Amino acid sequence: MVQLVEKAGDIAMVVLSGENLDASNEKDFKREIRPILEANKKVVLDMGKLLFVDSSGLGAILSCLRQLNSAGGDLKLCEMTKPVRTLFELVRMHRIFDIYNSRDEALRAFQR
Amino acid sequence: MDERNDQSPSPERPTAAADSRWPKLLGRLEQTVRPLARRLGLALGISLDGNLEWLEAHESCRCRSLTGLPPADSAGDSLALVPIPMAPEEGLVVLCPGAAGGPGLSALVEIVGMAWAEIERDAEQESLLTEIGACWECLDTLFRIHADLREIHQAQVLLNRILERAVTFHAGLKAVLWIESEGRLKAVACRNTVPWPDRDPGEGLIGKTIRNRMTTVLNARTPGPDSQQAEPELSDAVSLVIAPAGTREALIGALALWHDTEPVPFDSTRIRLIESVAMQAAAIVESDRFHQASLEGERLKNELEIGAKIQQMLLFKEPPQDIPGLQIGVIMIPSRKVDGDFCEYIRHSNHCLDIAVGDVMGKGIPAALVGAATKSQILRSLCSLLAVARSGTTPSPAQIVNAVHQELSERLIDLDCFVTLCYARIDLDARQLDLVDCGHTKTIHVDAGSGSVRMLSGDNLPLGVSMREVYTQNTVPFSDGDMIVFYSDGITEARDPEGAFFGETGLARSLQDCPCGPPDEFIRTLRQDLAAFTRTEAFADDLTCVAVRIGGQEPAQTSLVTQLELSSRFQQLGRLREWLREVYARDAHEDEDGFHLLDLALTEVFTNIVRHACHEEPGYLIRIQAESRPHRAVITVTYPGEFFDPGTAPPPDFDGNREGGFGLYIISQAVDEVSYSQTAQGDNQVRLVKRFQSIQQGECNNGATGRKGR
Numbered sequence: 001m002v003q004l005v006e007k008a009g010d011i012a013m014v015v016l017s018g019e020n021l022d023a024s025n026e027k028d029f030k031r032e033i034r035p036i037l038e039a040n041k042k043v044v045l046d047m048g049k050l051l052f053v054d055s056s057g058l059g060a061i062l063s064c065l066r067q068l069n070s071a072g073g074d075l076k077l078c079e080m081t082k083p084v085r086t087l088f089e090l091v092r093m094h095r096i097f098d099i100y101n102s103r104d105e106a107l108r109a110f111q112r
Numbered sequence: 113m114d115e116r117n118d119q120s121p122s123p124e125r126p127t128a129a130a131d132s133r134w135p136k137l138l139g140r141l142e143q144t145v146r147p148l149a150r151r152l153g154l155a156l157g158i159s160l161d162g163n164l165e166w167l168e169a170h171e172s173c174r175c176r177s178l179t180g181l182p183p184a185d186s187a188g189d190s191l192a193l194v195p196i197p198m199a200p201e202e203g204l205v206v207l208c209p210g211a212a213g214g215p216g217l218s219a220l221v222e223i224v225g226m227a228w229a230e231i232e233r234d235a236e237q238e239s240l241l242t243e244i245g246a247c248w249e250c251l252d253t254l255f256r257i258h259a260d261l262r263e264i265h266q267a268q269v270l271l272n273r274i275l276e277r278a279v280t281f282h283a284g285l286k287a288v289l290w291i292e293s294e295g296r297l298k299a300v301a302c303r304n305t306v307p308w309p310d311r312d313p314g315e316g317l318i319g320k321t322i323r324n325r326m327t328t329v330l331n332a333r334t335p336g337p338d339s340q341q342a343e344p345e346l347s348d349a350v351s352l353v354i355a356p357a358g359t360r361e362a363l364i365g366a367l368a369l370w371h372d373t374e375p376v377p378f379d380s381t382r383i384r385l386i387e388s389v390a391m392q393a394a395a396i397v398e399s400d401r402f403h404q405a406s407l408e409g410e411r412l413k414n415e416l417e418i419g420a421k422i423q424q425m426l427l428f429k430e431p432p433q434d435i436p437g438l439q440i441g442v443i444m445i446p447s448r449k450v451d452g453d454f455c456e457y458i459r460h461s462n463h464c465l466d467i468a469v470g471d472v473m474g475k476g477i478p479a480a481l482v483g484a485a486t487k488s489q490i491l492r493s494l495c496s497l498l499a500v501a502r503s504g505t506t507p508s509p510a511q512i513v514n515a516v517h518q519e520l521s522e523r524l525i526d527l528d529c530f531v532t533l534c535y536a537r538i539d540l541d542a543r544q545l546d547l548v549d550c551g552h553t554k555t556i557h558v559d560a561g562s563g564s565v566r567m568l569s570g571d572n573l574p575l576g577v578s579m580r581e582v583y584t585q586n587t588v589p590f591s592d593g594d595m596i597v598f599y600s601d602g603i604t605e606a607r608d609p610e611g612a613f614f615g616e617t618g619l620a621r622s623l624q625d626c627p628c629g630p631p632d633e634f635i636r637t638l639r640q641d642l643a644a645f646t647r648t649e650a651f652a653d654d655l656t657c658v659a660v661r662i663g664g665q666e667p668a669q670t671s672l673v674t675q676l677e678l679s680s681r682f683q684q685l686g687r688l689r690e691w692l693r694e695v696y697a698r699d700a701h702e703d704e705d706g707f708h709l710l711d712l713a714l715t716e717v718f719t720n721i722v723r724h725a726c727h728e729e730p731g732y733l734i735r736i737q738a739e740s741r742p743h744r745a746v747i748t749v750t751y752p753g754e755f756f757d758p759g760t761a762p763p764p765d766f767d768g769n770r771e772g773g774f775g776l777y778i779i780s781q782a783v784d785e786v787s788y789s790q791t792a793q794g795d796n797q798v799r800l801v802k803r804f805q806s807i808q809q810g811e812c813n814n815g816a817t818g819r820k821g822r
Binding site: 020022023024052054055056058059060062063065066082083086087090091092093095096 | 682683684685686689705708709711712715716719722723764766767768771772774775777778781782
C-alpha cells in the first residue's frame, strides 16, 4: 500500500495506494514505510488516492513525522482529499503537518 | 429628653425673690404669727435663702439679709436662728432675740412650719393642675392628628394639618417641616412662614438636629445671627424647638417651631408633643413614599397586562382551520416583556389565504400599538384596493404592501420606528406562494418531494425606512405536502446559556425531525427544541411561528431499521463502511460531508470496541443496528466485553506529541449525539445520532436582504 515512486535529489516521493488508512491496515502501512523512513530524511507523502483515514491511520502518519523529525528530517503531505482533510482539521493536525496541494508544491517547499 | 440640647436656665428653680411662695408665706404669717410675737414681746424675722423679712422687729434689727445682721439686738441679746424642720432645703429660718427656748418660740416655729407646709402643698397642687392642663392639650392635639389621619388620605393635606395643630398652643408660632429627598432638605410643609428653598441637610441648627437625632431647644434666646449658625428663618427667633423627624427606614428630616417676638414656654410636655408630631409627620411622609412606590409597581404591572391584552386581542388571531387543503399550526409564546410581533390571516376564498407576519422594532406598549396600527392599516388598504378593483380580482400582495407603505411609512419614520413584515399569499388554485418580504426573517419552504428546505427572502426594506421604497413580490410554486413556515426573529435569535443563537439551522433541524406530520407536530417539536436549546421556558422575546402544510395529512414515514453483525476484527471495518453507505445511500448523496463524519464516528467506535473491549481477540460478536429516518441516522452498537467509560479517557493532544487518543474526540465532534450505556443483559451499547443537512439556501432574487438589525 506504500510505493516509493521517485526520488528528487534527497527527497523521497511516496504514494499511498489504498483508499483507506484505518485500524485494519495501519500496521501494514507502518511496516511498509519503515524502510523508506530509515533511508530518507525528506519524505513527501502523496495522499491523493486516500479517501478515508481514521484516528489509527492518522496516528500512523503522525508517527512517520515524529520519526523523521527526530532524525533531523521532515515529512510533507500533498494531494489530500476533502474527507481526509476534514479529519485532519477536526483534530487540528493541519497545524502540525505541512500540507500542500500538489507534489510539486511539496517538493519545492523542501528545495527552498 | 435627658439628652436634649437644652440651653435655657432651669425653669424649675427660681430665686427666693422670684418664688411665688415667699409673698404668700409672708402674708399668712403677717396675719397669724405677727400678733402673737408682738404679744410675747419678741422680735421675729423670717429668712428664705438669705433674704430676710422682719415681721416684728426692733428698730436696730431692720436689716434685709442674714449677712447684714448685727451680732446682737439693742437689748444686748444675741439672735437665735431657728430652722424650720419641715422646709430644710429652702433654708427657712426664724430669728428671735436671746429669749430662745421659751415655750412661745417653739409655738411660733411650729406655726411658721405649718404655714410653709400649707403653702408648699398649694404650690404643688397648682403646678400639677398646670401640667394636667398641658398634657390634656397635648393629648387633644395628638388625638386630632390621629383623627385627621383616618379621614385625610392626601399626605400633603395631612402634613399641613399637622403643622396647623402644632402651632396652636401658642399664638404667633411658626413651623416648617423639613424632609430629606434626593440628598436635599425640602420644606414639605410650612405654617405662618413663607416656603423656604431646599437646602443642604448637613448645615445649621436643623442639620445639627438631624445629625444628632436630638431635639434642640432654645428658650429666651437673644435673636440675631449668632454662633449657632441658625438658618435665616430662625435668626430672629426668641425661642425655638427643632425636633428630628425620623423613622426606622432611615427617612430623615426635622420639625422646626419658633417664635420671633415672645419667649414661649417650651417645657418638657410641649417638647414631647412636638417630638411626637415630628415622628408622626415622618411616618406620614414615609408611608406616602411606600404608597407611591406601590402605585408605580401597580402601574407597571397594569401596563404589562394591557400590553399582553393588546397582543392577545389585537395582534394575534386564531388561524382559519377550515380551508380545504391547508393545515395551519401556530406557536405564540409571549415573552415576559410585551413585544411587537403580530400576525393576520385574510381569507379571500377557500382557495386563497393571505398571511401577514410582522415584527415592530422595540418593545412595550408603543411597539404593541404600532403592531396593531400596522394590522389595521393592512385591512384598510386591502378594503380600499378592493373597492376600486375590477369585480372578481383580488389585489396582489405587492399592491397591498405598497398601499400600506404609502399610508404608514411616513408616520413610522416620524415615530422613528420600523416594521418588518412578510406578506404571503397561498394560492391553492395556482399552486403558488406569492411573497412580499419587507426585511422580515426568511420564509422556509419545505419541499415534500425532495425533503429539501429552501429559505425564501426578498430584498425589500422594512416599512418605515424609506418613502422611496417600492415593494416587489416573488412567486414560488409549491406541491402537495409542502410546508411553508413563517416566524419572528424571536425564534432564530433565541440563545442558549452560552449565548449561541438557535438560528435558521436550529429551525431547519426541528423541521427535519417531523417533515411529514401535521404542522402542529412540527410546532410541538419546535417548542421542545427551543426549550431544550435555551434551557428555559421563559423566553426573552416573543416567539411566533406559523406553519402551513399544503394538502391533507400524509401518513408519517416509518423509520427503517437494518442490522449487521460483525466479528471483533479490524478487518471488518471495510465491510462495516460498505454496509453503512448502503443504508444511508440517499443521505450520503445529499450530505456527503455529514455522511463521512458518521462513517468516521462509527469506524472509531468499532475500532475502540475491538481494541479495548475485546483486546483485539476475534471471537466476539459486535451488533450494529441502523435506524434510518428522514435526514437522520440513529446507530446503536452492542458489544460484549469490558464496559468503556468515556470519562476515564485522557483528552487528545493536539500538539502531535501523541499518536493515539483522538478516537473519542472524533466521535464526539462527528455526530450530534453519542451515549454509552449497558443493557439489562449486561452488554455494552454505544448510540450515535447524526442529523444530515439538506438545506439548499435558495434566494428568491439576489441582493442583500433588508433584515432589520436590533
